[in-house]
Amino acid sequence: MPIRNTATIFEKLTKMGDVTLFEPAGDAPFQEVQHSDLKQKRTAFDFADCISHVQTPRGSKPVLKTMITSACERNCNYCPFRAGRGKTQRVTLTPDEIAHATVTMQQAKQVDGLFLSSGIIKGGITSQDKIIDTAEILRKKYNYTGYVHLKIMPGAEYDQLLRAMQLADRVSINLEGPTEERLEALAPKKGFMQELLIQLQNAHEIRQRYDRIRASIVTQFVVGAVGDTDLELLSLSENLYQKLGLARAYYSAFSPIVDTPFDNLPAASRPRQHRLYQSSFLLRDYAWDVEDLPFLGDGNLRTDVDPKRAWADIHLRQNPIDLMTADRTELMRVPGIGSKAAEAILKARRERRLRDMGQLGRLGIRNPEQMMPYVLLGGKRPPQQLMLF
Numbered sequence: 001m002p003i004r005n006t007a008t009i010f011e012k013l014t015k016m017g018d019v020t021l022f023e024p025a026g027d028a029p030f031q032e033v034q035h036s037d038l039k040q041k042r043t044a045f046d047f048a049d050c051i052s053h054v055q056t057p058r059g060s061k062p063v064l065k066t067m068i069t070s071a072c073e074r075n076c077n078y079c080p081f082r083a084g085r086g087k088t089q090r091v092t093l094t095p096d097e098i099a100h101a102t103v104t105m106q107q108a109k110q111v112d113g114l115f116l117s118s119g120i121i122k123g124g125i126t127s128q129d130k131i132i133d134t135a136e137i138l139r140k141k142y143n144y145t146g147y148v149h150l151k152i153m154p155g156a157e158y159d160q161l162l163r164a165m166q167l168a169d170r171v172s173i174n175l176e177g178p179t180e181e182r183l184e185a186l187a188p189k190k191g192f193m194q195e196l197l198i199q200l201q202n203a204h205e206i207r208q209r210y211d212r213i214r215a216s217i218v219t220q221f222v223v224g225a226v227g228d229t230d231l232e233l234l235s236l237s238e239n240l241y242q243k244l245g246l247a248r249a250y251y252s253a254f255s256p257i258v259d260t261p262f263d264n265l266p267a268a269s270r271p272r273q274h275r276l277y278q279s280s281f282l283l284r285d286y287a288w289d290v291e292d293l294p295f296l297g298d299g300n301l302r303t304d305v306d307p308k309r310a311w312a313d314i315h316l317r318q319n320p321i322d323l324m325t326a327d328r329t330e331l332m333r334v335p336g337i338g339s340k341a342a343e344a345i346l347k348a349r350r351e352r353r354l355r356d357m358g359q360l361g362r363l364g365i366r367n368p369e370q371m372m373p374y375v376l377l378g379g380k381r382p383p384q385q386l387m388l389f
Contacts, residue, residue, distance in 0.1 A: 009101050013050050015091045016066055051111060056147050057169060057216060057247075063113040063147065064102055068093060068130045072119030074154075076176075076187040077261040078225055078254060081119050087259045095134035103142045113147030114138070117172075124155030124195070132160060135167040152203075154195040161199060162206050165215040170247070173199045174220040178232040185226035204244040216247035223276065224268025225254035229299030230276060231290070238283045238290045248284070251276040271303040279307045285339070286332050309335045316374035323360075324349055324378045336371040340364075357382050 054063045069092040072081045081088055093101075098116065105111040116134055120127045131150055138144040150168040152161060164171055173196060177183035180192040190196065203217045219240065221233055233251065240246040253268035279301060282288040294310040295301060302310050312335050321330050323345055331342040344363040348354060354377055360368035372382055 009093070009097045012091050012093055012097070013066060013101060015089055016050065016070055016093070052115075054113070054115070056113065056149075058113075058147050061112040061147055062110065063115050063149070064105055064111045065115040066093070066098065066101075066117075068095070068098070068116070068118035068127065068134070069121060070119055071121055073122075074120050074187065074189045076190070078186060078222055078257065079260065080257045082260060085257075085259050095130055095137055098134045099137040099142060099144075102138060102146075103144060106144075106146060113149070115149040115151075117151035118153065120153060124153035125157055125160065128153040128156040128160045128164070132163050132167065135164070139167055152199055154190050154199075156199065158202055161202055162210070165203065165206055165213050166210075168215045170216045170218060171203065172218050172220065173203060175200075175236070176220065176222050177226065178221060178228055178236045182226050182228050182232070186222055200240065200244050200246070207245060217245065218248050218250065219246060220250040220252060223251050223253050223273055225262055225265055230272070230279070230293075230301045231295050231299035233276060234279050234283065234293060235290050237280050241284050249280055251280070269303060272300070275301045275303055275307060282308060287329050306335075308333075312374045320374050320376045320381075322376040322379060323354055324376075334371050334374050336365065336367060353378060 050064055050066050051062050052065045054061055054065075056063070067081075069090070070081050070088060071090040071092060072079070073083050075083050098114075102111070102114045116131055118127050118131055131153070135148055135150060138148065148168045149170040149172065150164045152164060152171050152173045156164075161171075175183070175192070175196050176190070177186050177192065183190055183192045183196075200217065200219065203215075207213050207215075207217070221228070223233065233249075237246070237249045240249065251273050253270055253273040254262070254265070255267045256263045256265050279293055282293070283290065292311060293301065293307055294314060301307055305313075312333070316334070321334055323331065323334075328342050328346060331337050331345060332339065337345070341360075341363075344365065345354070345360070348359070348363055354360070356377070357368045357372060360371075375382065
């Protein structure tokens with residue numbers, strides 16, 4: 001099929017708008033902002049709204065984030081692209097057009113990757129075919145070796161998932177809700193087990209079964225629209241990390257969209273979203289269990305303090321950790337100590353005795369004073385008078 005002229009393709013991309021708000025894709029979702037410098041440049045290709053800076057497994061990249069189509073036959077109650085919403089401008093691009101646009105923008109050094117999603121038209125299988133076709137054209141016709149992140153449609157077939165994972169660096173299988181009941185309230189036409197969770201299970205099997213599968217697996221939850229609790233969200237996240245090799249979970253704070261069934265609901269708290277991410281990283285990277293997290297009686301976390309500090313206030317103020325004898329896992333329970341700081345402490349104490357918090361500052365640990373209420377140095381509380389430099 002002949003490619004339409006480039007100006008027409010980018011006009012359609014511009015009309016598609018910014019899907020960044022609805023589809024976080026990188027390892028630092030708070031930093032996924034549009035490139036302000038690009039917005040200042042008015043060129044024949046004015047497509048800055050479609051570009052997002054994303055932390056990928058290959059490093060930080062400006063990525064084209066777009067959709068095959070903004071039309072959709074599903075009626076998810078929170079979604080701006082839901083069927084019947086008159087305020088959504090429906091735009092459709094072909095696989096050839098998106099592949100051509102990606103390569104053109106890559107050559108112009110405007111992007112260094114593609115994130116591709118789609119509304120669902122004629123079922124998830126048909127929509128998934130178009131996403132896969134786009135990646136096939138990029139990889140085969142254009143010999144494209146750049147970063148590719150593909151969305152997996154509800155109801156996609158096993159072979160489609162396999163092919164997507166062969167072509168992509170990352171795939172998204174978005175659960176949206178942490179339980180079948182929550183998903184039913186969010187998206188009445190989506191099946192929690194039969195359309196979504198089974199895909200995550202299949203993706204894990206594919207990674208275990210096939211060689212040369214490099215695609216990591218991520219999911220997304222819509223937070224705060226239907227009574228979901230942090231305990232529900234993080235319990236499922238822990239299960240997915242431990243059993244299915246999930247690379248990360250995204251927590252998108254609900255924000256009401258005009259002309260949707262949820263347009264009268266309050267927006268979810270951004271601090272809550274932030275605490276969910278912090279807790280998720282404790283589960284994934286710090287060997288925490290969900291039972292360790294300091295939930296309140298309603299199943300949610302405090303939003304006024306990070307979960308690690310809230311836990312430490314309960315457990316470490318009366319039973320501080322000795323930095324001279326604690327193992328790596330114990331060290332990483334202390335506020336202010338992450339993996340790099342723990343390694344620095346372990347290395348330093350093999351060479352000398354740590355006597356004051358100033359030594360920690362000289363190891364490159366920022367704000368070591370924040371850990372003072374929770375630690376000992378050689379069996380003693382650290383001196384109150386700090387000499388950090």
